[in-house]
Amino acid sequence: MIIDIHQHITCSRLPQLAEVRGCGPFSARHLLEDMDKWGIDRSVVLPLANPENADVFGVAGNHEVITQCARHTDRLIPFCNIDPRAVFNTPKADLGMFIRAYKDLGCRGVGELCANLPVTSPLYRNVFDHAGREQMPVLFHLSGKRGGTYGMVDKPGLPGLEQALMDFPKTLFIGHAPAFWNEIDGNLKPYARDGYVTGPVETDGELWRLMTTYPNLYADISAGSGHNALTRDPPTGVRFIQQFHKKLFFGTDLFFVKSEPPPHLILMQEALRKKDITRSMFNNVMHHNFERVFGK
Numbered sequence: 001m002i003i004d005i006h007q008h009i010t011c012s013r014l015p016q017l018a019e020v021r022g023c024g025p026f027s028a029r030h031l032l033e034d035m036d037k038w039g040i041d042r043s044v045v046l047p048l049a050n051p052e053n054a055d056v057f058g059v060a061g062n063h064e065v066i067t068q069c070a071r072h073t074d075r076l077i078p079f080c081n082i083d084p085r086a087v088f089n090t091p092k093a094d095l096g097m098f099i100r101a102y103k104d105l106g107c108r109g110v111g112e113l114c115a116n117l118p119v120t121s122p123l124y125r126n127v128f129d130h131a132g133r134e135q136m137p138v139l140f141h142l143s144g145k146r147g148g149t150y151g152m153v154d155k156p157g158l159p160g161l162e163q164a165l166m167d168f169p170k171t172l173f174i175g176h177a178p179a180f181w182n183e184i185d186g187n188l189k190p191y192a193r194d195g196y197v198t199g200p201v202e203t204d205g206e207l208w209r210l211m212t213t214y215p216n217l218y219a220d221i222s223a224g225s226g227h228n229a230l231t232r233d234p235p236t237g238v239r240f241i242q243q244f245h246k247k248l249f250f251g252t253d254l255f256f257v258k259s260e261p262p263p264h265l266i267l268m269q270e271a272l273r274k275k276d277i278t279r280s281m282f283n284n285v286m287h288h289n290f291e292r293v294f295g296k
């Protein structure tokens, strides 16, 4: 069993926007065909809801994701998404009402959170609070800068995320994107936070401490960010999976028709084949963690 926790689909009625991405439309039908090709049993489909990146890249929002996933409940799992500014741009907004409504329609988590606001902002804290109360994990894209990009913003070393982990112990956070994964490295240069850093990891970064300290912090291995962090220095990547196999989710974030298998799949299969990780570690990352956290 393989569950991909990080996928997207494009808007079926806005193919011209999907073209902006340069890799064509990727509807639920494309996603299912691609999953069949690479042996992926189930995928979480993450809608986008923030003006920074919703619609502009043709990625489907809540309604289309929920509608499409409802046609394939055995294979596609919807999350819902909430912009922290929703309902009159106030940290007092009752977002729980929306989260419950989406949950009733089958949504199992909230994300991918991409609003380009500080993680410490009262608006984001309101999202974390309501998501936790409704027992809906949040999956976020972390960014090192404000403006000219998308993603929740934090400072080097992720002090804002740490504050949120402490203040919202009932909210399960799933980290993603370069500014999150680059903290695997204790010698990370502030200017490099949003890129793909290469070379050996000589000192373990804050990510190790946060993953060890906070039971409510998880990570997905998707995209260039997760893959790069786990492969730039192979022994370090193996050590990270060995140490945190109960807190990692398999994911790809590759929402286009692929002619090559997702590199995240190869990374995990190779680690198993070389006996760098055990079969049970492999299964935890590929599906057991998901089933434990989200149910079957």
Ligand SMILES: [Zn+2]
Pocket (backbone or CB within 6 Å): 006, 008, 046, 112, 253
């Ligand atoms: Zn994504």
